[in-house]
Amino acid sequence: MENQTDSQVSSKQDVARLLREHGILPTQQRLMIARVLFESRQHYSADQVMTSVNEGRDRVSKATVYNTLGLFARNGLVREVIVDPTRVFYDPNTSNHHHFYNVDTGELIDIDSTDLQINDLPKLPDGTVAEGVDVIIRLRSEEAVN
Amino acid sequence: MENQTDSQVSSKQDVARLLREHGILPTQQRLMIARVLFESRQHYSADQVMTSVNEGRDRVSKATVYNTLGLFARNGLVREVIVDPTRVFYDPNTSNHHHFYNVDTGELIDIDSTDLQINDLPKLPDGTVAEGVDVIIRLRSEEAVN
DNA sequence: GTCAGTGCAAACCCTTTGCAGAAAG
DNA sequence: CTTTCTGCAAAGGGTTTGCACTGAC
Numbered sequence: 001m002e003n004q005t006d007s008q009v010s011s012k013q014d015v016a017r018l019l020r021e022h023g024i025l026p027t028q029q030r031l032m033i034a035r036v037l038f039e040s041r042q043h044y045s046a047d048q049v050m051t052s053v054n055e056g057r058d059r060v061s062k063a064t065v066y067n068t069l070g071l072f073a074r075n076g077l078v079r080e081v082i083v084d085p086t087r088v089f090y091d092p093n094t095s096n097h098h099h100f101y102n103v104d105t106g107e108l109i110d111i112d113s114t115d116l117q118i119n120d121l122p123k124l125p126d127g128t129v130a131e132g133v134d135v136i137i138r139l140r141s142e143e144a145v146n
Numbered sequence: 147m148e149n150q151t152d153s154q155v156s157s158k159q160d161v162a163r164l165l166r167e168h169g170i171l172p173t174q175q176r177l178m179i180a181r182v183l184f185e186s187r188q189h190y191s192a193d194q195v196m197t198s199v200n201e202g203r204d205r206v207s208k209a210t211v212y213n214t215l216g217l218f219a220r221n222g223l224v225r226e227v228i229v230d231p232t233r234v235f236y237d238p239n240t241s242n243h244h245h246f247y248n249v250d251t252g253e254l255i256d257i258d259s260t261d262l263q264i265n266d267l268p269k270l271p272d273g274t275v276a277e278g279v280d281v282i283i284r285l286r287s288e289e290a291v292n
Numbered sequence: 293g294t295c296a297g298t299g300c301a302a303a304c305c306c307t308t309t310g311c312a313g314a315a316a317g
Numbered sequence: 318c319t320t321t322c323t324g325c326a327a328a329g330g331g332t333t334t335g336c337a338c339t340g341a342c
Contacts, residue, residue: 061299088231115268122261128285139274207324
C-alpha cells in the first residue's frame with residue numbers, strides 16, 4: 001500500500017469517502033464500479049460499466065453491477081438518464097445539466113447548465129412536487145440522415 | 147353502414163384518412179388502434195393500447211399492436227415518449243410540446259408549448275443535426291414523498 | 293459471529309421476429 | 318392473384334431476483 005503512487009491512493013480514498021458520504025459501504029466491487037464512473041466522468045450503460053470494470057483481473061458479476069448502479073442512483077451518487085428504451089445510462093454528474101443524445105451512435109453528451117436553462121417551470125399539476133427536469137436534444141449524425 | 151350515427155361514421159372516416167395521409171394502409175386492426183389513440187388523445191403504453199383495443203369484441207394480437215405502434219411512430223402519426231425505462235409511451239399529439247411525468251403514478255401529462263419554451267438551443271456537436279427536443283419534468287405525488 | 297454484499301443462474305417483462313394463414317386491392 | 322398484414326408462439330435483450338456463499342466489521 002505504501003508503495004503506490006500518491007494519485008492512485010488518493011483517488012481510491014476519494015472514491016471511498018464519496019461512497020461513505022452517500023451512506024454506501026465501500027466494498028471492493030462498489031469501489032471498482034465507482035472508479036470507472038468517477039475517474040472518466042462519462043456516461044455509461046450498465047453493460048459498458050460491466051465491460052470497463054472487468055477489463056482488469058478482478059471481476060464483478062452482472063448482478064452486482066446492476067444492483068450497485070441502482071444503489072448509487074437511489075442514493076444520489078449518480079443520475080439515471082432515460083433516453084433510450086433499450087438501456088439506462090448512468091451519469092456521474094449529478095449537477096443540473098442536460099443532454100444531447102445521438103440516436104445514430106448512442107452517444108450521450110452533457111450540455112452545460114449555462115448553455116441551456118429552464119427559467120420558470122409551468123404550473124405543476126395539483127398535489128405534485130417537481131423532482132427533476134430532463135432536457136434531451138436528440139441528434140442525428142449528418143451523414144446518416146436519410 | 148347507412149344506419150350508423152354521423153359522428154361514428156365521420157370519426158372512422160377521419161381516422162382512415164389520417165392513416166392514408168401518412169402513407170399507412172388503413173386495415174381494420176390499424177383503425178382500431180388509431181381510434182383508441184385519436185379519440186381519447188391520451189398517452190398510452192403498448193400494453194394499455196392492447197387492453198383498450200381488446201375491450202370490444204374484435205381482438206388485435208400483441209404483435210400487431212407493437213408493430214402498428216412502431217409503424218405509426220416511424221411515419222410521424224404518433225410520437226414516442228421515452229420517460230420510463232420499463233415501457234415506451236405513444237402520444238397522438240405530434241405538435242411541439244413537453245411532458246410532466248409522475249413517477250409515482252406513471253401518469254404522463256402534456257405541457258402546452260406556450261407554457262414552456264426552449265428559445266435557443268446550445269451549439270450542437272459538429273456533424274450533427276437536431277431531430278427533436280424532449281423536456282420531461284418528473285413529478286412525485288405530494289403524499290408519496292418519503 | 294452477525295449482517296450485509298456478492299455471484300450465479302434462472303426468472304421476468306417488454307419488445308421483436310419467423311413464418312403460415314388471412315385480408316386488401 | 319399478388320402483395321401486404323396479422324396472429325401465434327418463440328426468441329431476444331436488458332434487468333431483477335432467489336438463494337447459497339463470501340466478506341466486512
